Amino acid sequence: MKYAFFPGCVSQGAAPELYPAAKLICERIGIELDEIPGWTCTGAGVMQEKNQFFADTLNARNFAKAEQMGLPILTICSTCQGVMSQANKRMAKDSDYLAEINYHLAEEGLEYKGTAEPKHLLWILIEDIGLDKVTELVTRPLAGIRMAPFYGCYIVRPTEALDIEEHPERQTSLETLIETLGATVVDFEGKTRCCGFPILTINEKNSMAMVGKHTSEAKDLGADAMVTPCPLCHLNLDGYQPKASAQLKRKVDLPILHLPQAIGLAMGIDPKDLGLQKHIMSTQPLTVKLGARR
Amino acid sequence: MDVTIKIRRYDPEAEQPGSYWEEFAVSVADNATVLDALIKIREEMDGTLTLRCSCRSAICGSCAMRINGHAGLACKTPLALVVDENNAITVEPAGVMRVIKDLAVDFEMFWDKIRAVEPYLQPAGVEPEGEYIASNESMLHLSGVTACIMCGACVSDCTVLEVDPTFLGPAALAKAYRFTADPRDGNREGVSRDRLRSLSEETGMWDCTRCNECVQACPKGVAPMDRIMALREQAVEAGFTNNNGARHTNAFTESVGHSGRLDELRLPIKSVGGVTNVGAMLSYAPVGWRALTHGKMPPIRHKNVENVEQVRRLFRKLDPDLAGPQIGRNSPFG
Numbered sequence: 001m002k003y004a005f006f007p008g009c010v011s012q013g014a015a016p017e018l019y020p021a022a023k024l025i026c027e028r029i030g031i032e033l034d035e036i037p038g039w040t041c042t043g044a045g046v047m048q049e050k051n052q053f054f055a056d057t058l059n060a061r062n063f064a065k066a067e068q069m070g071l072p073i074l075t076i077c078s079t080c081q082g083v084m085s086q087a088n089k090r091m092a093k094d095s096d097y098l099a100e101i102n103y104h105l106a107e108e109g110l111e112y113k114g115t116a117e118p119k120h121l122l123w124i125l126i127e128d129i130g131l132d133k134v135t136e137l138v139t140r141p142l143a144g145i146r147m148a149p150f151y152g153c154y155i156v157r158p159t160e161a162l163d164i165e166e167h168p169e170r171q172t173s174l175e176t177l178i179e180t181l182g183a184t185v186v187d188f189e190g191k192t193r194c195c196g197f198p199i200l201t202i203n204e205k206n207s208m209a210m211v212g213k214h215t216s217e218a219k220d221l222g223a224d225a226m227v228t229p230c231p232l233c234h235l236n237l238d239g240y241q242p243k244a245s246a247q248l249k250r251k252v253d254l255p256i257l258h259l260p261q262a263i264g265l266a267m268g269i270d271p272k273d274l275g276l277q278k279h280i281m282s283t284q285p286l287t288v289k290l291g292a293r294r
Numbered sequence: 295m296d297v298t299i300k301i302r303r304y305d306p307e308a309e310q311p312g313s314y315w316e317e318f319a320v321s322v323a324d325n326a327t328v329l330d331a332l333i334k335i336r337e338e339m340d341g342t343l344t345l346r347c348s349c350r351s352a353i354c355g356s357c358a359m360r361i362n363g364h365a366g367l368a369c370k371t372p373l374a375l376v377v378d379e380n381n382a383i384t385v386e387p388a389g390v391m392r393v394i395k396d397l398a399v400d401f402e403m404f405w406d407k408i409r410a411v412e413p414y415l416q417p418a419g420v421e422p423e424g425e426y427i428a429s430n431e432s433m434l435h436l437s438g439v440t441a442c443i444m445c446g447a448c449v450s451d452c453t454v455l456e457v458d459p460t461f462l463g464p465a466a467l468a469k470a471y472r473f474t475a476d477p478r479d480g481n482r483e484g485v486s487r488d489r490l491r492s493l494s495e496e497t498g499m500w501d502c503t504r505c506n507e508c509v510q511a512c513p514k515g516v517a518p519m520d521r522i523m524a525l526r527e528q529a530v531e532a533g534f535t536n537n538n539g540a541r542h543t544n545a546f547t548e549s550v551g552h553s554g555r556l557d558e559l560r561l562p563i564k565s566v567g568g569v570t571n572v573g574a575m576l577s578y579a580p581v582g583w584r585a586l587t588h589g590k591m592p593p594i595r596h597k598n599v600e601n602v603e604q605v606r607r608l609f610r611k612l613d614p615d616l617a618g619p620q621i622g623r624n625s626p627f628g
Contacts, residue, residue: 009556013592014585038600040554045504046546049523050530054612058550058605104611108604157506189363194453194505201565202538203501204577209457210503239581239590278590 001128004066005033006084006118008077009041010231014239015258017275018231022076022121022260024274028137028267029129033074036065042083044232045154045198053101059087060101061108063116073118076260078230082154084118086161120155122173122229122259131180139268141182145290147262148186148218148226149174152233156192177259178227181266186223190214195233200240211236211244215252225255225286227262234258239280255283265292295324297373298382299331301343303396313393315384322373328385329357329368332397344396352513355445359397360386365450365511388450390459403459404446407466411493415473418481418488426478439472439521441514448508448518460497464508464518467499471521474528490529499525500539541565544616551609551617554599558592 011018026033039062041047043055062084066073075081091098092114102111119127125134151174155162164170175185196210215237218226228234238256245252256279257265264274271292276283297320304313318335329347336343345368347357352370361371362384376383391399417426448464449455455463462470470493473479473486480486493499499522508518530540545564549557566574585591599605609617 009558013556013558014590016590038554038602038604040599040605041550041556043550044546044556046543047550049504049526050543050547051527051613051616054547054551054608057608057612061604061608104608107607108601153503153505153507157510159510193456194503194507196503198503198505199454199501201542201562203458203496206454206458206461206501210453213457239585242584243581278588280584280588 001030002032002034002071003074003124004069004071005035006039006062006066006073006075006077006080007035008075008080008231010235011076014235015231017278018076018234018258018260021258021264021274024269025260025263025267026121028269029125029133031074031124031129034069034071036062036069036073039065042080042087044079045083048083048086055083056087056090056097057101057104059084060091060098060112061105061110063088063118064105064110064112066116067113068110073116074121074124075118076121076229076258077232078120078152078155078228079232081118081120082157082162084116085163086158088116088118089161120229122155122177123167123170125263126169126173126176127167131176134177134180134263138181138266140266140290140292142178142262142266142290143182145183145286146186146222146224147178147181147183148188148221148223149178149191150195150214150218150226150228150230150233150237150256151192152228152230153192153194155229174227174229174259178262181262183262183266186218186221188214188217188221188223190217195228195230195236197232197236200236205247207236208240208244208247211240212248212250212252215241215244215254215256216248216250219252219254223254224289225257225262225283227257227259229259231258241281253281253285255279255281255286257283257286265290295326295373296321296381297331297377298380299328299335300382300384301332301335301396302384302386303343304387304393305342306395324374326373327369328361328371328373328376328383331373332368332385344394344398346398353443355443358388358445358447358450358513360384360389360450365389365447367445367447367513370513388446390449390452390455391446399446401446404444404449404465407449407463408444408469410462411466411470411473411489413469413473415476415479416486416489417478428477432475432477436472436475439468439475439516442468442472442512442516443514445513447511447513448516451507451511453503453505453507454501458497458501461501462493462497462499464502464522467493467502467525468516468518468521471525474525485528485532487532490525490532490534493525494529494534494537494540499529500537538565538567541567547613547616549596550605551613552598552602552606553596554602554605555596557596559594559596 047055196207200207261274348354357368454461477484542565
């Protein structure tokens with residue numbers, strides 16, 4: 001299957017391990033990724049708080065390019081997923097709004113017809129590819145690994161923008177996938193709460209309190225690792241875990257995996273090729289337990 | 295319909311007070327609400343069950359509680375829509391606020407925050423000779439926010455209040471927007487400068503994480519988070535930009551407007567006011583060092599996207615104040 005690939009800024013910036021890991025597993029599954037040429041940032045909700053129209057226009061520009069490619073959009077970032085879905089809904093609801101956006105895109109020879117349906121890799125695996133295909137490729141089941149799902153916000157809320165009513169399975173997609181990989185789900189209250197990343201530079205104390213709360217809660221329930229479909233959540237939960245841990249006055253040491261890394265591990269791919277050594281929180285206890293590394 | 299209602303109970307007068315779960319098996323009509331089941335439990339099974347309710351029509355805002363972990367009105371939630379495969383649900387008191395008994399919580403914190411935003415019109419300057427004139431559109435725009443029934447569902451599920459009770463929170467900030475967006479509030483142009491100034495301070499509008507919990511929880515479509523985003527737009531517009539939140543949104547937009555993508559190396563630096571903010575720079579140092587030594591530092595040279603001229607053209611057209619005439623030649627992001 002072929003998709004118009006929307007990687008998002010973070011997978012090539014502060015979380016550079018995500019992009020190659022996603023490419024690797026997609027190749028194994030047989031997902032062909034054709035990157036949208038010159039794609040721009042979705043605005044991540046931040047631009048929307050200042051100038052929603054500009055941000056939505058940039059999103060429509062990405063959508064129009066995917067339409068030209070004639071391919072459905074695949075993203076590997078929950079925040080991009082949420083922001084794209086919200087923008088898409090605003091345009092679908094208000095034809096005048098879309099017309100105004102198209103007026104500005106016309107100068108570049110682009111027009112968004114309204115047919116895009118951006119989808120996260122997580123949903124595509126379950127809805128388009130099918131879990132049978134994933135199961136088939138699991139050569140090193142994550143048996144004995146206790147894994148906590150961390151959705152974050154944008155891929156679960158608001159439900160209306162994400163078509164959750166038509167796709168109720170999306171609400172448990174991460175648990176479904178964890179089980180498909182052979183790991184045990186560690187269900188915990190914080191799984192759909194905020195990781196704190198959006199307020200990192202604004203109120204670091206609160207941001208760190210969120211990281212500390214979620215990671216320690218999962219750890220206390222016996223989690224060996226946490227897995228997230230959102231690279232921004234990963235930045236905070238992994239990159240800032242030492243700081244959060246210091247604020248909490250408690251060692252947590254919980255490895256945080258990007259979704260494609262967890263899948264890659266179960267497919268028997270070398271942890272190094274998945275970029276696990278790039279994490280701030282050591283993933284070694286996990287890979288050792290899994291027998292993927294000495 | 296036979297359902298199992300698992301209730302998180304708490305009795306402050308128990309010998310050893312503490313919360314515990316109790317299950318009740320009840321038979322209710324197929325179209326019964328969660329509240330119908332709770333009332334039946336109280337009337338027929340356990341008279342000590344404490345809960346607040348009044349109108350049963352989603353108007354009074356008394357019966358907000360957590361159903362299956364998320365806040366909502368018990369009277370507005372049909373059981374059939376929320377029961378699991380075993381026909382069971384969980385019911386807990388609203389979050390964040392102190393539990394008094396069972397499903398009743400103390401609303402003092404809620405009202406303190408509403409009072410803190412001075413919830414009444416404050417026109418500045420000379421009063422008009424006749425009545426204040428407000429356009430139909432402006433009032434229709436406000437009807438979305440005035441639909442708030444003060445049930446506290448948004449406060450219950452707010453991810454910031456969960457870790458920091460000093461945050462003004464979704465209900466109070468949405469209420470504040472009801473005034474800042476009212477043309478009769480503030481100066482002759484309807485700009486509520488004093489409100490926007492104080493709401494830009496710590497514990498105010500910029501502390502929201504945009505997690506959408508309040509949008510999801512609100513039973514009346516107030517969408518508090520969207521109002522907080524609108525407050526931010528008003529505050530930046532009114533020139534209250536000397537804070538990390540406003541700097542962050544401006545720097546983010548500038549980065550994307552100039553290059554098409556986010557410059558993750560420079561954004562956090564610009565958000566705290568630049569490299570001259572020595573304290574912030576020092577606090578970044580360990581995080582930056584860890585990123586560098588793990589091979590995950592964002593690129594020093596931030597690249598432009600293909601066809602960046604088209605992005606800059608849109609930036610100039612759609613956000614001229616921020617783009618400025620020099621965009622592309624004298625970009626702050628290079």
